[in-house]
Amino acid sequence: MTLTEQQKYKQTPVNQLPPDTLQFIPGLWANGKYVWLHDCTEKVFQEEEIIIKVKQEQRHSKVRFSSVYVSNHSEQTKEIKILALHYFPNVIQDNLAFVSPTDYRIFHLANNNIYLVNGDINGVGMKEYTAMPQWKVFTDQIWSSLQKENLNYLPMAKGPAASIFAMKMTIESHGIAKMNTWTMMGSNKSELISREEALLKKIN
Numbered sequence: 001m002t003l004t005e006q007q008k009y010k011q012t013p014v015n016q017l018p019p020d021t022l023q024f025i026p027g028l029w030a031n032g033k034y035v036w037l038h039d040c041t042e043k044v045f046q047e048e049e050i051i052i053k054v055k056q057e058q059r060h061s062k063v064r065f066s067s068v069y070v071s072n073h074s075e076q077t078k079e080i081k082i083l084a085l086h087y088f089p090n091v092i093q094d095n096l097a098f099v100s101p102t103d104y105r106i107f108h109l110a111n112n113n114i115y116l117v118n119g120d121i122n123g124v125g126m127k128e129y130t131a132m133p134q135w136k137v138f139t140d141q142i143w144s145s146l147q148k149e150n151l152n153y154l155p156m157a158k159g160p161a162a163s164i165f166a167m168k169m170t171i172e173s174h175g176i177a178k179m180n181t182w183t184m185m186g187s188n189k190s191e192l193i194s195r196e197e198a199l200l201k202k203i204n
Contacts (some may be wrong), residue, residue, distance in 0.1 A: 022115045022183050026068050026204050027050050027083030029149050029166070034083065036138065049074035050171075052082075062185040062201060069178050072171040074078055074152035079170055082179045086117050087134055087162035097131040097161035106163045107132070107189070116192040119181035121167050131157040137164065 027036040030048045037043050041054045053069045072078045083119060088095060088110060095110040104125050106117035119126050130151045136142060142164055144152040151166055169177045186192040 001144060008164040011160060019089075022086050022110075022117075022185070023089055024056075024064070024066055025085040025087075026052065026054050026087060028070065029081040030078060032070045032149075035125060036083075036085070036108050039125075041089070048080075048117070050078065050080065052201065054096065059199070060195075063182060063195065064184075065182045065199070065203075067162070067178055067180050068069045069176060070169070070171060071176045072173060075173050078169070081166045081168050082121075083164060083166050084117075084119055085137055085162060085164050086115075086181075086183060087137065088160075094159050096156070097163045099129045099131055099157040099163070101155075106165060108161070108163065113185050113187065114189060114192065116184045116186070116196060117165070117181070118196065119165060119167060119179060121169055121177070121179045125129065126165045126167055129163065130154050131161060131163045133157055134162045137162045 011185055025036055025038065028045060030045060030049065030050060031166055033047065035043060037052065038056060043052050045052065049072070051071045054094055055067045057065045059065045068082050070082065078120065086108065095108065097106065097108045099106050108115040128151055130156050132142065143150055143154070144150045148167050151164060167179055168201065171177045174202060180203065184192050184195050186195060
């Protein structure tokens with residue numbers, strides 16, 4: 001299928017979760033530009049000849065797992081970044097999002113629960129992440145440098161808060177790459193870490 005034909009895809013709505021559930025929106029940065037996949041699971045980045053697709057699974061009542069596939073339809077190798085935004089569609093004032101550099105994970109505290117956010121590419125975990133007020137996430141303020149694709153690092157955000165992590169990948173001409181990301185809900189950090197270890201044993 002050609003890229004032009006791929007552009008005719010029907011946008012498939014992402015499974016609508018309750019608005020008090022932590023939501024995942026994928027995005028893609030390439031060559032100084034970026035796009036978000038709002039309300040769809042597939043999108044063509046025409047200028048870069050890239051297609052991004054998302055497959056979401058509910059592996060457990062408290063675990064959501066997503067795989068993001070990026071295919072390069074150009075004749076050149078592409079250096080890109082996959083973005084993963086997590087936020088609550090319902091504006092929750094009593095919300096805290098923070099990154100944990102020692103754990104290499106992101107946590108959200110809301111609704112008397114703690115949520116863990118993580119991801120990997122070929123077993124390599126995330127290393128670039130940020131937390132920020134929700135109103136900033138769909139603006140260029142998420143970047144410290146858009147051309148150099150560096151996220152604007154903030155360790156913590158309160159009130160209506162969101163988190164974003166970015167993972168770099170190199171995709172050969174006509175190649176495909178995949179990133180996994182998951183969110184988990186629990187009552188404490190140790191419970192979440194144990195649940196994550198059980199998940200990783202199943203997928204690795």
